[in-house]
Structure formats: structure tokens, C-alpha cells
Amino acid sequence: MPSRLASVLGAFASAAVLSLTGCGEGKATEMVCPTDNTLTYQSFGQTFMGTYCLRCHNTALMGSARHGAPSDVNFNTLEEIRAESKDIDKMAGASATVTNEEMPPDGEKPSVEDRRKLSQWLACGAPE
Numbered sequence: 001m002p003s004r005l006a007s008v009l010g011a012f013a014s015a016a017v018l019s020l021t022g023c024g025e026g027k028a029t030e031m032v033c034p035t036d037n038t039l040t041y042q043s044f045g046q047t048f049m050g051t052y053c054l055r056c057h058n059t060a061l062m063g064s065a066r067h068g069a070p071s072d073v074n075f076n077t078l079e080e081i082r083a084e085s086k087d088i089d090k091m092a093g094a095s096a097t098v099t100n101e102e103m104p105p106d107g108e109k110p111s112v113e114d115r116r117k118l119s120q121w122l123a124c125g126a127p128e
């Protein structure tokens with residue numbers, strides 16, 4: 001089946017590209033927002049980002065002070081976080097079945113429990 005073969009080759013090619021750039025992504029956690037969610041930016045998101053992400057993904061930082069974090073990926077505001085919601089989940093989120101630990105790349109790491117809270121908060125639309 002040629003189309004099947006093509007998609008298998010395609011998967012290999014994208015895996016090769018990912019390993020070349022050294023910039024892999026985890027999987028979407030597929031977290032579902034629970035009806036009793038209490039996590040907000042005020043109670044959780046702001047502190048999480050400040051503790052684990054703003055050391056690099058920060059509009060106040062330039063050049064090497066960003067430790068390689070892309071200049072257009074910053075988490076200073078709720079709007080910026082919402083805009084990157086899906087990628088944040090894939091890089092740092094967790095659920096019952098998936099744990100993504102690509103971010104932060106070094107330094108103090110959040111617990112799996114906190115990664116699950118992150119994904120839950122994002123799945124709920126990152127309420128303020």
C-alpha cells in the first residue's frame with residue numbers, strides 16, 4: 001500500500017527533523033476540565049509561571065539572558081499564556097496518562113502534581 005508506506009516514511013522524516021533541531025515536543029495531555037475546577041491565574045497560573053518559566057520566557061530578558069528561549073514566546077501575561085496554551089501543555093503539562101517534562105530544561109522542576117494542575121488550568125481555558 002504505497003500511501004501507507006508514504007505516511008510511515010513521513011513519520012520517520014519528521015522524527016529525524018525533531019532530533020536534528022533538538023527541539024522535541026511531548027504529547028497533548030488530553031486533560032479535560034473538571035466541573036469543580038478552582039484553579040485560576042490568581043490562585044495558580046501566575047505563581048507557576050513565575051516559579052518555573054519566567055526565568056527564560058520573559059519579555060524583560062534579551063539575548064543570552066533568555067537561555068535560548070524563543071524571543072516571541074513569553075509568559076508575562078495571561079494573554080500570552082493563553083496564546084501558547086497548546087504548546088505549554090505539550091512541553092510542561094501532565095495528566096493521568098501523559099507526563100511532559102521538556103520544560104523547564106534545567107533548574108527547579110515542578111512536581112507531576114503541579115504539571116497536572118497546569119494542564120487542568122489550561123484545559124479550563126486558563127481562567128483569570
Ligand code: HEC
Nearest residue numbers: 023052053055056067068069070073087088091092103104
Ligand atoms: C532555562 C530556560 C527555560 C526555562 C526555565 C523554560 N524554558 Fe521553555 N524554552 C526554552 C528554550 C531554550 C526553548 C527552545 C528550545 C526548545 O523548544 O526545546 C524553549 C521552548 C519552549 C516552548 C516552545 C516554543 C515554540 O513554540 O517553539 C514552550 C511552549 C515552552 N518553552 C514552555 C515553557 C514552560 C511552560 C516553562 C515553565 C514550566 C518553560 N518553558 C521554562 C528555555 C526555557
